[in-house]
Amino acid sequence: MLPVVVVHGGAGHIPKERTEESTIGVKEAARTGYAILQRGGSAVDAVVEAVALMETNPRFNAGRGSVLNIKGEVEMDALVMDGRTLDSGAVSAVRRIANPVQLARLVMEKTKHLCLTAEGASKFARSMGVPEVPEESLITDYAKMRWKKNLEPDANPVECQMGKMGTVGAVAVDMDGNIACATSTGGMINKMEGRVGDTPCVGCGGYADNKIGAVSPTGHGEAIMKVTLSRLVLFHMEQGKTPEEASDLALAYMKERVDGLGGVVVVDHNGTWAARFSSLQMSWAAAQQGKLHFGLFHGDHFTEPVEEHT
């Protein structure tokens, strides 16, 4: 069953014209992570590179292509967690970084801390030689259009929810049975400056533990935080539930208790995985035993060989 990597590109309502690109993006990310695992790379390496690829892909709400805050700026959150040691690294409300997930990894590996925020995270990036990129390079026309649309006084409240739950993430188990997760986001559209969602919060935006498994969530960040969704899924698994059962229980609880929608990708220490969501859609892909699985709508489960024949 090992190795395995599962990625998601966000839950919510993905506009029809963007669904194909989203699916292509998650498949590419899963392939990238899987190739690393097959070469003997660690679960941490796999999830970080899979997420970094989606951060670079302007179709996702992470890194380049992030949604904009109320002032029209990009502020990003990211988390990586190593299930072997429970070490994690996170950055929150960080600006002008192309790949916040890689900076989160540096926080984990190069500091005694687990989370650096805003200007402190930027100072650390500079001290590590991570290049600062112009904010304009992270902003897409699509994000700008949506930002402007939501500023209009008559903005449709239902329409405003579109894409509000974007995040990208990955979970993996490597050849040695080590488990990791990574998650990254540009946050909520038109959020307040300095708003931090679930993504950089351990237990909310992700959790990994070699003894249980790993989770990377997506969806309404504040709801995920209130129920500590990632930790909740793993507690259910600790009690004997399968990844699918644990995910469904936790998502149902989030809906019932705090009226929140979202999704998760989950893997257990045996490599059994699940991609589950309570929102309309979640783009996801998983690579295991040479096979690539993927989907977008409820009930989807397409497969093709990991090795592409293009």
Add this chain to the structure above:
Amino acid sequence: MKTVIVVHGGAWSIPDALAESSVAGVKAAARAGDAVLRTGRSAIDAVETAVRCLEDDPTFDAGHGSVLNISGEVELDSIIMDGETLAAGAVASVRNIANPVSLARAVMEKTDHVMLTDRGASMFAEHIGTPVAHDLVTELERKEWEHSKSYPDGVKKFFNTQWGHDTVGAVALDSSGNVACATSTGGIRNKMVGRVGDSPIIGSGGYADNRSGAVSCTGHGESILKVTLARLILFHVEQGKSAVGAAEASLQYMSQRVKGCGGAVLLSSTGDWTASFTTPRMAWASVKEDILHYGLNPKEHFTEMLK
């Protein structure tokens, strides 16, 4: 229904010179929180009141008396959570305000968000009219910060020597059966600029849920985060453990798995409570049924009649 409040002033090697003022401080905070509950007000009001008392007391590492970061600045983290709705508010790396717990409450009540950080949190504070505080740094702390710069490894020293102090927090159960928690800190001395520890992170620095209880944690923040200590403790309560059993199992797990030490106050939704710690000392106090309980050293449990 009977009300309960439990407060802590941090789990660390509290030096003898601060022992008396730490105990006096947590007793005063427990009394203040209890007075709120007695008038029928909510658990959330009680924990906010108790934590503000501790933030205002320079003995503690929160608000006034906070430790300084590597640049000699105060950066504050705080969280407050309502167990009835699971609503929560938090601020991280916020500067120049005396009572971050009240700003965290404003985030919970006046925004759609759960957490604001750094400049964004400061702008929100200004927007709602929070007074700016310029006197958060105590002379004692400035001196200790200067002295501690000679220690290369602040974290290792922090919890086992006399340098520095730690997080404050409170949990309460009100007459309507609602629980709440609040936690506030200035973090670890000489932390990196923008370091966020466990305190403002839901599930780590604190958690409250009417279905299980409320927890506020203290100690080595990075270890608390790794095991999501507050949430772990409540999962044990949900599995049927007593308050003492849940807290001790969780602290033991944190010690074994990630070599971390700390403490927590836990109040179950049935009113069972504990103040548990694995550091040399933790200042704590609680009020339940007209009795004030308090302690500092391991196994200590003093009581006195209220009023």
